[in-house]
Amino acid sequence: MKKSAHFGITAIFIFHLSCLVALASLSGCSDDLSAPIISNSSDPRVELSETEQVNQDPPSASCSFDIIVGDYLKFNVNEMLVQKSCGSVSINLKHEGNLAAKMMGHNWVLTRTSDVTEIAADGISVGLSNNYVNTEDNRILAWTKIIGGGEETSISFSTEKLMVGDEYTFFCSFPGHSFGMRGPLYVEI
Numbered sequence: 217m218k219k220s221a222h223f224g225i226t227a228i229f230i231f232h233l234s235c236l237v238a239l240a241s242l243s244g245c246s247d248d249l250s251a252p253i254i255s256n257s258s259d260p261r262v263e264l265s266e267t268e269q270v271n272q273d274p275p276s277a278s279c280s281f282d283i284i285v286g287d288y289l290k291f292n293v294n295e296m297l298v299q300k301s302c303g304s305v306s307i308n309l310k311h312e313g314n315l316a317a318k319m320m321g322h323n324w325v326l327t328r329t330s331d332v333t334e335i336a337a338d339g340i341s342v343g344l345s346n347n348y349v350n351t352e353d354n355r356i357l358a359w360t361k362i363i364g365g366g367e368e369t370s371i372s373f374s375t376e377k378l379m380v381g382d383e384y385t386f387f388c389s390f391p392g393h394s395f396g397m398r399g400p401l402y403v404e405i
């Protein structure tokens with residue numbers, strides 16, 4: 217197919233169509249006009265869908281977690297995957313905000329999913345001085361103290377009580393936070 221200077225817009229449009237038809241039938245299209253059609257229509261979308269695919273993958277199992285919180289009601293992780301074979305799991309909680317603990321304090325508490333509502337309510341009743349955690353309740357599997365802006369804290373706990381396949385939830389027990397600041401914790405072998 218030869219391009220000529222006197223080709224009108226209509227002719228070029230028709231050429232594009234015939235070029236696409238040629239591509240669709242896998243017979244190829246040798247003219248230069250075919251190059252921009254291919255790159256503009258396919259590359260960006262392919263990259264975007266690959267990125268989305270990666271984000272939807274389950275989290276990688278780990279024995280140590282760096283969890284970031286701030287002046288908002290959110291953990292930087294939506295879900296966690298722990299290996300029972302770790303033996304011990306470390307939680308490093310860091311508050312990158314500016315607000316004091318009494319205003320926007322956060323902690324990280326782990327219980328069975330079925331116990332969250334009751335444990336969170338009990339936590340509120342024991343107050344900030346007790347980190348909103350009733351430590352006498354052995355349904356609490358692990359917990360950190362409440363921290364405010366600029367603070368950080370770390371804990372380690374045994375995976376002995378964690379059962380593969382059971383449903384666990386981590387949450388913040390600061391009053392009003394547990395509804396938004398929570399996520400599932402999965403245990404694998």
Ligand code: ZN
Binds near residue numbers: 289388389390393397
């Ligand atoms: Zn919180």
